[in-house]
Amino acid sequence: MPASEAPEDRDPQVPEIGALPASSTGLASGQPLRSVAFRRFLAGQSISLAGSAMSPVALAFGVLEVTNSTAWLSAVTTAALVPMVAMLLLGGGIADRYRRDTVLCLTSLGAGLTQVGVAFLLLAHQHPAFLLPLAALNGIFQGLTKPALRGIVSNLAVGRGIQQASSLLASVRNATRILGPTVAGLLTASVGGGWAIAADAASFLLAAAFFARMSLPELPRRTEGGTTMLAELREGWGYFSSTPWIWTVTSAFGVFNALNMGVWQILGPVIANATIGAEGWGLVLSARGVGALLASVVMVKLTVRRPMVPALSSMTMAAVPLILLGAGANTFWLAAAAFVAGVVSEFFTVVWETVNNTHVPERLLSRVGAQDEFWSFVPIPIGQLSTPILAAVFGTATIAVTGGGVAAVAMLVPLLVPSLRRIEIK
Template sequence: MPEADAPGNRDPAPSQNDATPPSRTSLASGQPLRSPAFRWFLAGWSISMVGSAMSPVALAFGVLEVADSAAWLSAVLTASMVPMIATMILGGGIADRYRRDTVLRLSSLGAGISQAAVAVLLLTHQHPALLLPLSAFNGVFQALTTPALRGIVPQLASGRGIQQANSLLASARNTTRMVGPTVAGLLTVSVGGGWAIAADAASFLLAAVCFARISLPGLPPRAKDGPTMLGELRQGWDYFSSKPWIWSVTLAFAVFNVGNMGIWQILGPVIADDTIGADGWGLVLSARGAGSLLATMVMVKLTVRRPMVPALSSMTLAAVPLILLGTGANTFWLATAAFAAGLAAEFFTVVWSTVWHIHIPERLSSRVSAYDEFGSFASIPVGQLSAPLLAAAFGAAAVAVTGGAVMAAAMLLPLLLPSLRRIELNTPTADPER
């Protein structure tokens, strides 16, 4: 989630110029919407999120419709996650080595094509085994996209505008999260999930058009004796491994994501299918999106001097919906808990993104991000593959309750580090580990 000049040089206190190179932004500090490049990026991001918000509900119930099996749903999701994790670090190296706007438009184009193929298979009710290679392609494109998205914001915003930019992007994402799952649920129960996946494919293609309107400055020529891609990746690892405030959060989310992406995504639709139904599940996910949207609206103006303690503490609320799901709560209580979870999760997301962009040199951002994402996501296939097995052995409800409790505990452990508790948003040159 989260360059030195040579491997081993850890650059403990990046300068303001490292964090926000003035040659790469044309907007006034604190006003990202004045930048045409940021507006196009925001438009592309928002369009892409419309389809992506519909995709989880559509894919989950689309697979269950043709296979009626949690094991097949697990296999399809894992087929995407494993290639994404395997190529995430390479994606970070590419995003720091080449222009991030070019990486985004090409990866969005590829994702649009592969999702269109998924839609065709679901609409024609083909065997779910045919979805596996397409899911793998989607995973690779996501691995290329994620580090570029993390690294491009400091090139489009500066100073106090970084938190505003992150809040605007999160607001766009959460607006679609609030509406998208409900629409997907209604489409799924009426005409099938394939149409929602088709909308996701179209959104990727439109996003690629928007990203094509962004033109970042060309990268400086590389010295003939400069580091290779492997050498640059080693530089990213040296920085990541030297910062406990980064890797402690990474490890916490490695545990959290086992439950959030494994149990919630796999067993959630299965339990919901027998209790509140696809439309109820869509409402629960939409409620989470509403809470997230409220958080991002507040975070446009709110600044917390030392934000990591409230950010991580509030993340314990994100585990409550999983516990309630296991105890058989109805749609109202699940939606209420999901609203609170979305509020807490998005508060953390905006805080963490802003801390990231302030305290990590922009030239290293995508590479360090790749290690952060890799560590956070590497455990997800374990959760996805083990969830059906654990449910068969102990019952889906027991697995959901236990998973939620473990997720909550994982969010509190990084706060044992003084360096994490001392991180500030308004001091970009400060070293959190001093």
């Protein structure tokens, strides 16, 4: 609940466990796979993520193949990112107001159709300028999807089942990241990145079919003259802004994401193109996936009572690959650092999702999650657009190493908040 509504005898800085969902759709606590709805959601996500894991490598090297321009790569990725970030807050309101399975079905269908267009343009070797409107449409659909994904686990799990469900989903996501980038690198090197994007498009469309069959319970009928969407969005902002343990972490990740995405996503393929190649870069990304998979599997069983201190402290290791990238490390050392980064990043992700799903009221989850993602994603376009400029002025290596150091420090700042250090998972 919002801090302003907390009982007078309770510290308003300490988070309160949110109300459990009215219906768990037949899911027994701690046994997520017994739920038909969860299995269908897991299947849909597995298929979608398998395609999406190939997309970044395919798109990056597909654009570089046509233009050999860092600026165009930055423009295409930013064209998708800006609309996605812009739609997050509206997406949070929609996901808390309507059935989340319906939202996921419609947005997956839209994303699949836009990726069909992107695949066609890459296969036809058209100029990247034609990709910009399709990238923007895809970003809109992704912005509407993310808040629904942040809130749907609470509709499918209760109690300790929340962390187990989150860990299972993370395991699948990371399993696809192991093979996806490598397959994309091989496809790009042999027949071009368009075919990997085509597979991503097919995965979105098939996932939409699974989401359509989840059949979550209908939401209570809204009465005439009830709460408006704008009022609900203000309520979500009120909870977010009055809860220091949320917004401090969000702010830290705003800094981290801008540096990480700018260096890793923009400078990374450029450096790799001149050193370890598309195949080597795919192996580095796959190594990160292996580490993340290991962490997510362990987290199915492991519960840390007060997890935020180790989760944030370990995230400093996620900045090491940026430093090694700038230092000109070879494939082996980059892959090793990426593996460790995958472990610590997934540990934090599962912890953060579990903490939010158990300490934020269910009816606010998508809106609060949208605020979290919006403010942590807003700096990313700044990082992506400024990185090539800064690299041209100060040098690629200097920007990569400095960015990694600043990103590591940012992860430690939220630990100054007492309420964050006291958060527990019971």
